[in-house]
Amino acid sequence: MTLAMVPYMLALLILVVGLYAIVAKRNLIKVIVGLLLLDYAANLFLVLVGYRTPAEGAPVAPILTAGAAGAADLAARAVDPLPQALILTSIVIGLSVTALVVALAIRLYEKYGTFDTELMRNLKG
Amino acid sequence: MDQVVPLLVAIPLAGGFLIPVIGRLTKSHRATAILPILMACGVLVIAVLLLARPDETVVYWMGGWTFPIGISLVADGLSKLVVLVIAVISVLTLLFSLEYMTHYTSPGLYYGLFMLMLAGMIGVVISGDIFNIFVFLEIAGIASYALVAYGTESDELEASFKYLVLSAIASAFILVGVAFVYNVTGQLNWAKIAEVIRTGGGLTVPLYVAAAFFIMGFGLKAAVVPFHAWLPDAHPSAPAPISAMLSGVLIKACGVYVLCRLAFSVLGNHQTFGTVLVVLGTLSMVLGALMAVGQGDLKRLLAYSSISQVGYVVAAVGAGLVGLALAKDSKPLAVASEFAVFGGLFHLMNHAVFKSLLFLCSGSIEQATGTRQLDRLSGLGRRMPVTGWSLRVGALAISGVPPFGGFWSKLIIIVALAQLAALAHWAFYIPAALAVATAVVTLVYYAKVQRLVLGGEPSDAAQGAREVPAAMCVASVVLAVLCLASALVILPSVRSRLVDPAVRVLSAAAGPAAEPGIAARSAPLARRRWPRKKGRLHETGLVHRVHVRLVAALDVDAGRGRRLRRRGRGAAGGDAAVAHLSGRPAQGARPAACVLVSGLHPVLPVLLRAGEPGRRLPRAAPRHAHPAGHREGPDRTDERDGQDVSRELHHPDARHPDGGHRRAGPLHPLDQRGGRGGRRALGSDREAVRETAEEGFRVTTFLLIGAVVLLLSAFLCLYRIGRGPTAPDRTVAIDILGTLIVGFCCIMALWTGQDFYMNIAIAWALLSFIGTIALAKYLEGRYYDE
Numbered sequence: 001m002t003l004a005m006v007p008y009m010l011a012l013l014i015l016v017v018g019l020y021a022i023v024a025k026r027n028l029i030k031v032i033v034g035l036l037l038l039d040y041a042a043n044l045f046l047v048l049v050g051y052r053t054p055a056e057g058a059p060v061a062p063i064l065t066a067g068a069a070g071a072a073d074l075a076a077r078a079v080d081p082l083p084q085a086l087i088l089t090s091i092v093i094g095l096s097v098t099a100l101v102v103a104l105a106i107r108l109y110e111k112y113g114t115f116d117t118e119l120m121r122n123l124k125g
Numbered sequence: 126m127d128q129v130v131p132l133l134v135a136i137p138l139a140g141g142f143l144i145p146v147i148g149r150l151t152k153s154h155r156a157t158a159i160l161p162i163l164m165a166c167g168v169l170v171i172a173v174l175l176l177a178r179p180d181e182t183v184v185y186w187m188g189g190w191t192f193p194i195g196i197s198l199v200a201d202g203l204s205k206l207v208v209l210v211i212a213v214i215s216v217l218t219l220l221f222s223l224e225y226m227t228h229y230t231s232p233g234l235y236y237g238l239f240m241l242m243l244a245g246m247i248g249v250v251i252s253g254d255i256f257n258i259f260v261f262l263e264i265a266g267i268a269s270y271a272l273v274a275y276g277t278e279s280d281e282l283e284a285s286f287k288y289l290v291l292s293a294i295a296s297a298f299i300l301v302g303v304a305f306v307y308n309v310t311g312q313l314n315w316a317k318i319a320e321v322i323r324t325g326g327g328l329t330v331p332l333y334v335a336a337a338f339f340i341m342g343f344g345l346k347a348a349v350v351p352f353h354a355w356l357p358d359a360h361p362s363a364p365a366p367i368s369a370m371l372s373g374v375l376i377k378a379c380g381v382y383v384l385c386r387l388a389f390s391v392l393g394n395h396q397t398f399g400t401v402l403v404v405l406g407t408l409s410m411v412l413g414a415l416m417a418v419g420q421g422d423l424k425r426l427l428a429y430s431s432i433s434q435v436g437y438v439v440a441a442v443g444a445g446l447v448g449l450a451l452a453k454d455s456k457p458l459a460v461a462s463e464f465a466v467f468g469g470l471f472h473l474m475n476h477a478v479f480k481s482l483l484f485l486c487s488g489s490i491e492q493a494t495g496t497r498q499l500d501r502l503s504g505l506g507r508r509m510p511v512t513g514w515s516l517r518v519g520a521l522a523i524s525g526v527p528p529f530g531g532f533w534s535k536l537i538i539i540v541a542l543a544q545l546a547a548l549a550h551w552a553f554y555i556p557a558a559l560a561v562a563t564a565v566v567t568l569v570y571y572a573k574v575q576r577l578v579l580g581g582e583p584s585d586a587a588q589g590a591r592e593v594p595a596a597m598c599v600a601s602v603v604l605a606v607l608c609l610a611s612a613l614v615i616l617p618s619v620r621s622r623l624v625d626p627a628v629r630v631l632s633a634a635a636g637p638a639a640e641p642g643i644a645a646r647s648a649p650l651a652r653r654r655w656p657r658k659k660g661r662l663h664e665t666g667l668v669h670r671v672h673v674r675l676v677a678a679l680d681v682d683a684g685r686g687r688r689l690r691r692r693g694r695g696a697a698g699g700d701a702a703v704a705h706l707s708g709r710p711a712q713g714a715r716p717a718a719c720v721l722v723s724g725l726h727p728v729l730p731v732l733l734r735a736g737e738p739g740r741r742l743p744r745a746a747p748r749h750a751h752p753a754g755h756r757e758g759p760d761r762t763d764e765r766d767g768q769d770v771s772r773e774l775h776h777p778d779a780r781h782p783d784g785g786h787r788r789a790g791p792l793h794p795l796d797q798r799g800g801r802g803g804r805r806a807l808g809s810d811r812e813a814v815r816e817t818a819e820e821g822f823r824v825t826t827f828l829l830i831g832a833v834v835l836l837l838s839a840f841l842c843l844y845r846i847g848r849g850p851t852a853p854d855r856t857v858a859i860d861i862l863g864t865l866i867v868g869f870c871c872i873m874a875l876w877t878g879q880d881f882y883m884n885i886a887i888a889w890a891l892l893s894f895i896g897t898i899a900l901a902k903y904l905e906g907r908y909y910d911e
Contacts, residue, residue, distance in 0.1 A: 022294065097289070101290070
């Protein structure tokens with residue numbers, strides 16, 4: 001385990017925290033927060049995978065601006081753009097899933113008057 | 126032709142956004158339903174068109190951009206098969222929805238979500254890109270969460286919440302897996318990933334981690350056993366057509382299909398994943414069935430049964446993967462592995478058909494009676510004849526009763542597992558035996574469903590039941606016919622068009638080419654595996670050999686050490702067996718039970734070997750491996766083939782370093798000549814003789830103890846039969862006595878080394894089983910009459 005591994009491990013740690021929240025918490029909202037953490041952890045991990053250090057200088061964002069030296073230079077110095085494109089998609093998906101799960105939680109609150117999963121029939125355990 | 130591939134996704138996706146608008150414009154439910162049905166039919170037509178050239182892999186690059194930039198849609202044999210299954214089931218469930226969903230509001234949203242789910246599922250199946258699989262998975266997922274909650278009662282909402290949370294965990298795992306794979310290989314296109322893994326030194330630790338994430342993620346989606354908690358809540362809560370879609374196709378397209386694709390095509394030929402799949406599959410198979418037995422809610426029972434049946438598919442496919450990984454250059458093992466994969470895919474098709482049918486029937490019943498509790502339903506067989514008969518057909522098909530497709534797929538899975546056990550590793554007997562046991566349990570709980578729901582006098586709930594409207598009946602009847610028609614897949618002409626290309630896609634990808642060195646050697650082998658008669662040899666070879674053993678075993682007067690499997694006879698028997706599997710009469714055909722027994726037959730060698738000290742050869746003389754040309758020779762005898770199989774495969778790795786010689790493993794007990802010869806060669810090796818003699822003594826002692834215990838138990842049973850105050854007591858005692866006799870036959874077989882005792886045992890076991898059930902049924906009927 002080198003120092004370079006630390007960010008990856010931290011990202012996976014967030015994943016585990018999210019899992020813990022989902023498994024251990026009784027409150028629907030906390031479960032949803034756990035879900036968000038899980039989602040963010042996966043996205044963060046994906047972005048970290050795309051990070052790379054160029055031969056010289058600091059890495060730059062993969063955006064070709066007017067003042068830049070050119071595509072080849074950018075390609076040599078930029079981080080991998082593909083994971084960033086992927087997490088854009090993933091974030092949109094995460095947004096819609098979150099919207100749906102919050103809507104479900106609101107509906108459940110209307111039915112039961114509580115967010116406590118212990119008081120719901122199917123969600124125990 | 127490749128231009129039509131994107132339409133498979135585009136049509137339902139367009140429907141997903143168009144239909145809610147139409148739903149706004151028109152108030153009529155049926156008017157809204159027309160467009161989705163037409164669209165699903167369109168998808169079905171395209172799926173059938175694609176099957177016109179089943180072996181062709183159609184690749185479509187989105188927007189004309191090719192490899193490094195573009196996103197591809199790939200329709201190969203496997204994708205085409207799964208797309209066809211999805212299309213057929215969705216057309217029929219939409220037809221069913223036409224009437225069934227009139228009880229719900231907002232048809233526009235329902236059909237819109239249905240179409241989105243369809244688009245997602247088809248997208249998963251034809252996507253050539255591992256990240257797109259994730260995206261389509263989420264599209265299908267989001268649509269299905271909403272559909273599960275469609276009734277918006279508290280049950281539905283809770284089930285949907287649970288399903289959503291667990292499914293979102295799965296998605297996160299899958300995304301992390303994608304990140305690992307991308308990091309290691311720098312690719313997202315799965316064909317390219319496979320290439321990189323293959324050429325770049327195989328699997329490294331990060332790829333194993335990725336595989337673990339994928340197995341957890343897609344295992345959750347497929348609801349294999351440790352990850353199944355959501356399914357028994359989610360599937361029953363949805364409206365019946367959605368349950369049919371979820372159980373029938375969604376868990377397969379989003380779970381099993383991707384697992385297969387990843388394990389075979391992407392991660393390549395690796396037995397670790399195969400073993401994991403076999404273990405998970407076997408667990409789901411057994412536990413799903415056991416949990417289904419106690420259910421009182423019809424749809425919940427069906428949901429647990431889905432877990433069990435998907436377990437069959439996963440176990441069979443995993444076994445095929447293990448077999449292919451071990452196969453290297455052993456042709457019989459490769460054939461047996463492909464047989465297992467074929468069984469798995471065939472069962473996947475069958476399960477889609479009969480589980481959708483059963484869920485649709487449960488929907489009809491719920492609509493007619495207002496309940497789905499088994500104890501409140503009875504006597505529906507007379508009230509709702511069409512639904513009743515469809516339910517009956519579905520139940521018989523899923524329990525594996527002969528004429529239906531379900532029987533053949535289960536039989537093939539069991540035979541293939543037993544073959545793999547005989548050829549690759551004894552441990553395959555465990556899933557094989559559990560598959561048989563699960564089939565019996567399945568029969569039991571579906572017999573319960575049929576008896577409770579259809580039999581007897583109509584209950585209060587069933588009093589007012591009327592047959593459901595025509596559209597729902599048509600959907601059920603078509604599926605019931607498909608249950609029967611799917612048995613045709615075992616015909617070579619149908620199979621070679623439908624399932625064989627899919628099997629070939631998987632087996633070619635997982636073929637022994639994971640290491641570059643072997644790749645070169647495997648090329649001619651791959652050609653050899655599918656010789657002139659395409660697809661035909663596949664089964665012919667396997668069943669042929671199985672049957673040859675059967676002929677040997679049934680020949681009671683064979684005498685030990687006589688070479689009885691002469692070529693002519695064996696060939697005739699093999700043809701008869703093939704004729705049975707293909708449903709065509711043949712000269713001198715043997716009854717189907719023979720095929721079944723021959724499937725169980727590989728158990729015998731192991732048992733026999735344990736009991737016969739003389740056969741246990743710790744070390745045999747080195748023996749030249751057959752040159753390839755000899756093995757290919759057309760006039761090779763079957764006897765030779767059998768010997769090769771047993772020698773190579775009991776110890777696939779037992780080869781000398783120089784590769785020219787191989788050491789024979791423990792010899793096949795049916796190889797009487799070989800056994801004798803080997804023993805003679807060993808005559809001077811006193812050490813070995815003493816060892817075997819000691820072991821023989823131990824075995825004899827154990828046999829003696831076993832026999833005494835059995836006799837004692839038999840006497841107790843006889844006492845109970847005479848004494849037993851009630852008829853059920855006596856029935857149970859008779860049943861136990863039957864079992865004891867089976868055990869006694871086994872002991873006799875071990876003692877004498879005559880394998881015909883084993884055949885008596887198997888025949889007796891079948892008779893005793895059927896007899897006990899018949900007796901119990903008779904007694905039960907008498908109680909009802911009283």
